[in-house]
Amino acid sequence: MAIAKAERLMNLALCLLGTRRPLSKRELRGSIEAYMEAGNDESFNRMFERDKDDLRELGLVIETVENLEGETGYLARRDSNRLPPVSLDAEEAAALGLAAKVWQQARLAGAASGALQKLRAGGMPEAGDPYEGQHSAIEPRIPVHEAAFEPLMLACRDRRPVVFDYRKSTAARPETRQVEPWALECWRGHWYLAGYDRERGAERVFRLSRITGKVRSRAAKYTAEVPDVVTVRETVASWAGESADRSALIRLRAGAGYPLRAKATAVREGGDGWDELEIPYGHGLDAWLVEFGPDVVVVGPADLRADVVDRLRAVAGA
Numbered sequence: 276m277a278i279a280k281a282e283r284l285m286n287l288a289l290c291l292l293g294t295r296r297p298l299s300k301r302e303l304r305g306s307i308e309a310y311m312e313a314g315n316d317e318s319f320n321r322m323f324e325r326d327k328d329d330l331r332e333l334g335l336v337i338e339t340v341e342n343l344e345g346e347t348g349y350l351a352r353r354d355s356n357r358l359p360p361v362s363l364d365a366e367e368a369a370a371l372g373l374a375a376k377v378w379q380q381a382r383l384a385g386a387a388s389g390a391l392q393k394l395r396a397g398g399m400p401e402a403g404d405p406y407e408g409q410h411s412a413i414e415p416r417i418p419v420h421e422a423a424f425e426p427l428m429l430a431c432r433d434r435r436p437v438v439f440d441y442r443k444s445t446a447a448r449p450e451t452r453q454v455e456p457w458a459l460e461c462w463r464g465h466w467y468l469a470g471y472d473r474e475r476g477a478e479r480v481f482r483l484s485r486i487t488g489k490v491r492s493r494a495a496k497y498t499a500e501v502p503d504v505v506t507v508r509e510t511v512a513s514w515a516g517e518s519a520d521r522s523a524l525i526r527l528r529a530g531a532g533y534p535l536r537a538k539a540t541a542v543r544e545g546g547d548g549w550d551e552l553e554i555p556y557g558h559g560l561d562a563w564l565v566e567f568g569p570d571v572v573v574v575g576p577a578d579l580r581a582d583v584v585d586r587l588r589a590v591a592g593a
Contacts, residue, residue, distance in 0.1 A: 283309040287326050288335055292356065297340040297348025331433070339494055347494060421483040424459070426490040427468055431456045436473075436493040442485050447589060449487045454479070455497045458504065469510050471499040478510060519555030524574040527552050531570040561586060
């Protein structure tokens with residue numbers, strides 16, 4: 276079975292690399308023996324979609340093109356799939372090894388390991404594991420618990436629009452969003468997607484934990500220009516509350532809210548089981564404060580207090 280699948284993948288890759296024009300699924304089915312032997316159209320479609328995804332996971336860049344008749348075709352351009360010589364020194368190789376280790380506890384563990392194997396096959400020098408022989412309680416890792424992470428990561432990589440249901444913290448029900456994904460960013464232990472919201476005609480940031488249901492991909496092209504990586508990261512930081520232009524005064528229950536205490540610019544013990552904190556106030560602070568529930572009371576400013584109350588009411592009425 277493994278040999279048959281490997282042969283099928285090899286034949287599909289050769290077809291896609293050897294063509295000068297996009298090939299439709301119908302043409303591919305007539306060119307590859309294993310596809311011709313598929314019992315029916317449904318079996319072939321499932322087999323082809325799995326094979327296409329497997330080839331992309333292996334690093335083959337497969338383009339999806341729609342012709343004038345509306346038929347979808349596929350090809351893999353040679354210039355897009357030709358790797359330059361790998362020239363990394365020992366320190367750079369060690370850095371990549373450390374980066375792969377970060378993903379060991381996440382969904383990208385297999386992909387990270389596979390990427391290292393490809394680089395080593397291309398000439399990257401072997402590098403010692405910087406954690407080898409150590410038994411430290413501190414180990415670099417990136418937590419990825421959201422089911423939406425993997426399909427969104429692939430959509431960002433392949434530049435494919437997506438559709439998903441998203442529940443805002445102030446809304447009782449999720450809304451459908453059509454998004455052209457740009458990049459994923461992790462901030463304060465939460466993952467965020469930055470992208471272009473087609474219905475709103477503007478860039479937006481979405482917290483992955485608020486995405487409900489499955490992320491569905493679309494074959495259409497992007498309609499908005501993708502900004503550079505630095506701009507996207509600044510957008511994520513701003514929408515997640517990283518940027519602050521003023522201060523807020525809150526009351527925090529004693530012994531609670533250590534992340535807030537770490538962010539505070541001033542702390543005054545109240546003596547009644549509550550402390551007063553001054554913390555930077557930027558976009559997204561209201562959503563962060565809601566996460567601490569009854570341990571936080573907003574004193575001011577008034578607009579922040581109102582936003583927190585609105586969010587709490589929305590959660591209570593959900």
